[in-house]
Every structure is written in C-alpha cells, then in structure tokens.
Amino acid sequence: MRCTRKYALYTGTERKTERKFCTYLLGGQIMKEFIEAAEQHLLHVYNRYPVVLDHGEGMYLYDTNDKKYLDFAAGIGTNALGYGNKEFITAMKEQMDRLLHVSNYFYTKPNISAVKLLAEATGMEKVFISNSGAEAVEGAIKLARKYARKKGFSDKTELIAMNKGFHGRSMGAVSVTGTESYRKPFEPLIGNVHFADFNDISSVKELVSSGTCAIIVETVQGEGGIHAAGEEFLLGIRDLCDKNDILMISDEVQCGMGRTGSYFAYEKYGIQPDVVTMAKGIGNGIAVGAFAVNKKAMNGLEAGDHGSTFGGNPFASAAITKVFEIFKKQDIISHVKEMGDYLTKALDGLSEKKKVIMERRGLGLMQGIECSEPVGPYLLKALEEGLILIGAGKNVIRFLPPLIAEKEHVDEMIGILDNILS
Ligand SMILES: Cc1ncc(COP(=O)(O)O)c(C=O)c1O
The missing domain is CATH 3.40.640.10 (Type I PLP-dependent aspartate aminotransferase-like (Major domain))
Incomplete structure (x- = not known):
C-alpha cells in the first residue's frame, strides 16, 4: 500500500492529499503498534479504549494521530483544571x-x-x-x-x-x-x-x-x-x-x-x-x-x-x-454551580427527546444518564466522534468534565450525544 512507503512520505515527495491520507494511516498503524506493545506487558486489569493519548489543552485531549477529543471524563474526575494550566x-x-x-x-x-x-x-x-x-x-x-x-x-x-x-x-x-x-x-x-x-x-x-x-x-x-x-x-x-x-x-x-x-x-x-x-x-x-x-x-x-x-x-x-x-x-466553585445548572438542563432536555434515556441523576458537574440498554457501544461511538465519556456500571453514562467546562463545551458534548443516541 501507498502508505507503507514511509521514505516517500518522510521526504515529502507524495502529493499533498496523499500525504494527508498516508499520515493518517501511518498514524493509525503507529497507534496500533503502541497498543500491541502496551498489551505485551501491561497487566490486563483494564479494558482500555483503543486510543493512545498524547497531549491535552484546556478541555481537549489529542491522540498520537493528533485527533482531538472533547473530554467529559477528566481522568475519572481528576483533572479539575483541565489540561495544560x-x-x-x-x-x-x-x-x-x-x-x-x-x-x-x-x-x-x-x-x-x-x-x-x-x-x-x-x-x-x-x-x-x-x-x-x-x-x-x-x-x-x-x-x-x-x-x-x-x-x-x-x-x-x-x-x-x-x-x-x-x-x-x-x-x-x-x-x-x-x-x-x-x-x-x-x-x-x-x-x-x-x-x-x-x-x-x-x-x-x-x-x-x-x-x-x-x-x-x-x-x-x-x-x-x-x-x-x-x-x-x-x-x-x-x-x-x-x-x-x-x-x-x-x-x-x-x-x-x-x-x-x-x-x-x-x-x-x-x-x-x-x-x-x-x-x-x-x-x-x-x-x-x-x-x-x-x-x-x-x-x-x-x-x-x-x-x-x-x-x-x-x-x-x-x-x-x-x-x-x-x-x-478563578472562583471555580461559583463556576461549577453555574455550569452544573447548565449541564443539568441540557441533559434533561436530551432526556426528553431520547427514549433510550430513563433518568438523569447527579449534582453539579457530576452527572449520569441511565439508559434502557448497555452504554458500552455508545461510549465507543462517542470516542469515534471525538468525545470522551465513561460509564458507571452497565447502563449509565457518566459526565465528569474538568471543572473549567464552559457552556460551549456542554453544547458540543450534547450535540455529539444527540447524534449518537439517535
Ligand atoms: C468514591 C471513591 N472512593 C475511593 C476511590 C479510590 O480512589 P483511587 O482510585 O485513587 O485509589 C474512588 C475511585 O474512583 C472513588 O470513586
């Protein structure tokens, strides 16, 4: 395949569009190689997402292919200030x-x-x-x-x-x-x-x-x-x-x-x-x-x-x-109060539209929606669409964004979720 011609790629002799295509595939290949290497020695106590994350900025994470993800998991509620503060x-x-x-x-x-x-x-x-x-x-x-x-x-x-x-x-x-x-x-x-x-x-x-x-x-x-x-x-x-x-x-x-x-x-x-x-x-x-x-x-x-x-x-x-x-x-506490209300309303709105959502629960920027079916496939689909979400048990999607999330991030997340849950 064209994309295996690394030499041409590195020397920049491929045409621009081809190069983009090859970079993507080559990146994918590299990511696959990373994952295979990791699984050789990592004790398999986590079923990880098939993504190798590389760096982050604000509310976003980037993988080794430079694909951008909006992060609504924050390292399981840990990265309160987002990335790169x-x-x-x-x-x-x-x-x-x-x-x-x-x-x-x-x-x-x-x-x-x-x-x-x-x-x-x-x-x-x-x-x-x-x-x-x-x-x-x-x-x-x-x-x-x-x-x-x-x-x-x-x-x-x-x-x-x-x-x-x-x-x-x-x-x-x-x-x-x-x-x-x-x-x-x-x-x-x-x-x-x-x-x-x-x-x-x-x-x-x-x-x-x-x-x-x-x-x-x-x-x-x-x-x-x-x-x-x-x-x-x-x-x-x-x-x-x-x-x-x-x-x-x-x-x-x-x-x-x-x-x-x-x-x-x-x-x-x-x-x-x-x-x-x-x-x-x-x-x-x-x-x-x-x-x-x-x-x-x-x-x-x-x-x-x-x-x-x-x-x-x-x-x-x-x-x-x-x-x-x-x-x-930065008065993060006041910000969370405001954004928590905004997220709550947004999730309530989505719940009204989507039959698959049984209930929204939570406080502030710790929210969950319980679905009528296992959420694993939705989480993978979200990842494909550039949104990081995690579950809490089989049927619950959990929302734990960095506490610096703004309305625009909530809107972006809801937009992706809206498509996925269709
Ligand atoms: C409520 C609660 N307690 C304790 C723990 C354990 O924390 P750690 O994973 O840092 O050991 C967790 C982790 O998710 C938690 O959610």
Whole structure:
C-alpha cells in the first residue's frame, strides 16, 4: 500500500492529499503498534479504549494521530483544571527544581500549606496526606477501629458500608466496596463489614449495633451509577453516628473538591462528618489522596500507627496548594454551580427527546444518564466522534468534565450525544 512507503512520505515527495491520507494511516498503524506493545506487558486489569493519548489543552485531549477529543471524563474526575494550566504547571516545575521528596520525618513548607488548606476546606482539624483515594480510605478505616479501641471498646470493630458503594481496590477499601464481584475473588477480606442500602436509612439502622465503629458512605455514589444521597438518609446517618458514638466517614474522593458546586458535597446537607476521604481533584492529576478528621476523632491515630513514604511529599503538597490557589483566584466553585445548572438542563432536555434515556441523576458537574440498554457501544461511538465519556456500571453514562467546562463545551458534548443516541 501507498502508505507503507514511509521514505516517500518522510521526504515529502507524495502529493499533498496523499500525504494527508498516508499520515493518517501511518498514524493509525503507529497507534496500533503502541497498543500491541502496551498489551505485551501491561497487566490486563483494564479494558482500555483503543486510543493512545498524547497531549491535552484546556478541555481537549489529542491522540498520537493528533485527533482531538472533547473530554467529559477528566481522568475519572481528576483533572479539575483541565489540561495544560500554565500556572499549575509552572508551580510544579518550580517545586521540582526546589525539592521533590524528603520523607515524613521532616516538615516542609508545601506540606504545611497543603494540610492547612485541606483542614479549612473540609472544616476538619487534622489531615493525613496519602497517594490515592484507596489509601485515604484505608487510613480512615484504621482510624475508626483505633478510635473505638482507645476508648476501651476493643470489640467495636464493625463497619457499615453501602451496597453499590465504591471505595477503591486495596484490601481494606475493597472490603467496604458494595459490589460483590469486586470483593468475592479476594476473600477473606478485612471482615466485620455489613452492607446497607444506599438511601434507605432503615436498612442502616438495622445494622447498627454496639460493635459498630464506623459508617462509610459516598455523598454521591460515583462508580455505583451516580446516585446522590437523600437528605433524610445522610442526616439520618449523622444522627445514628452521634447517638451511638460511631464515626461517620464521608468518602468524597469522587464527589469532593468542587465537583458538585461546593468544596465537599456534604456541605449541601448542612452536616459535618467525623472523617472525610478525598483524592482525585485535590491534586489535578498529581497522585494524591488525603483523609481529614475532626477534633473528636483526631487522637484515634498516634505516632507509629500509620504512615506513608511518599504521602504529602513537597511535590504532591505543592500540587494541592496550587489547586486551592487557582480555585480561589478563578472562583471555580461559583463556576461549577453555574455550569452544573447548565449541564443539568441540557441533559434533561436530551432526556426528553431520547427514549433510550430513563433518568438523569447527579449534582453539579457530576452527572449520569441511565439508559434502557448497555452504554458500552455508545461510549465507543462517542470516542469515534471525538468525545470522551465513561460509564458507571452497565447502563449509565457518566459526565465528569474538568471543572473549567464552559457552556460551549456542554453544547458540543450534547450535540455529539444527540447524534449518537439517535
Ligand atoms: C468514591 C471513591 N472512593 C475511593 C476511590 C479510590 O480512589 P483511587 O482510585 O485513587 O485509589 C474512588 C475511585 O474512583 C472513588 O470513586
């Protein structure tokens, strides 16, 4: 085939149109080669899209063929500021020049600033910085068990978690994850975990006993299909925790850091949990997580009880600090409120038009549409059309754009989706 004549192509002797055609095919071939090379050594625990991404700018990603994609997934709700934010990148480069890592045996300025910002934003007293959401959940579980033990209740070890809840893939986090297929192959897990139904407070009440040390709940379930907690449910959990000296752990890894139009989604309900877990958006793509804890529970963990080599190192901490600075400077929270309303209306409009959409759910820029059939083929079609979307379970399309999305991006996304769902 003409396009295999790389020499002619490189020397520019092909005619212009031929060259364009060849570049595309050659690019496709290169992408295929990349994917084959990747699958030789990548442990296959993800079914990846057949695309090799190369760079990004604002709301858009580009593959190795230079094909442009509008991104409504944001690295699973992580790239809060989109791609190529100059201020963020400059801060990261400066921190790289200054200091990357020292260990938690020392204090560093970026770390001091990051924990202050996280404590203020969550309304909590103390913060531990980890490297991921799952690690934040691990820390929160350890804290809950140790808190009860320190109070003299050594058999108060039970955890209540929610069906369809998701908290990560490490052993502790998967133990409280409400999807059986994620847990079953790895049993025995940490044990003493009971599952209630999300948004059914009586099912939680039934499980509370003198042995319960914590209730862990996402304010908005992400992986489970975008379900926001009802007010009665979340307030009911707070009340149960208060009455029975149980710690309420809010997992805000996906719904936190501005995604629903407030720094943390539980703020909307007028409650304060005892422990908050977070990750994703707080680092804007740098691998970080954290859990924050209130005055009541903060002494649960003591020196020697918990730790992490990398957790909260100067580089990760500088990322958190800069994300907060940019959030404040650009008033990202107000922007998400406005854009969340716009996205909600746009998706509601689409739902009215398309029979395949059963329901729209979500808050702010964390939305989902439940379809009457599996959405996998729609996600692939969207990719072909230059739109990155991800699912949440079999029948739900999830929308987690970077928080800098503008109306024009929502309109572009809706336009593509409109065609695809026809
Ligand atoms: C609510 C929630 N908790 C915990 C996690 C685990 O976070 P990570 O993948 O950073 O370990 C996730 C990941 O999607 C999540 O959505």
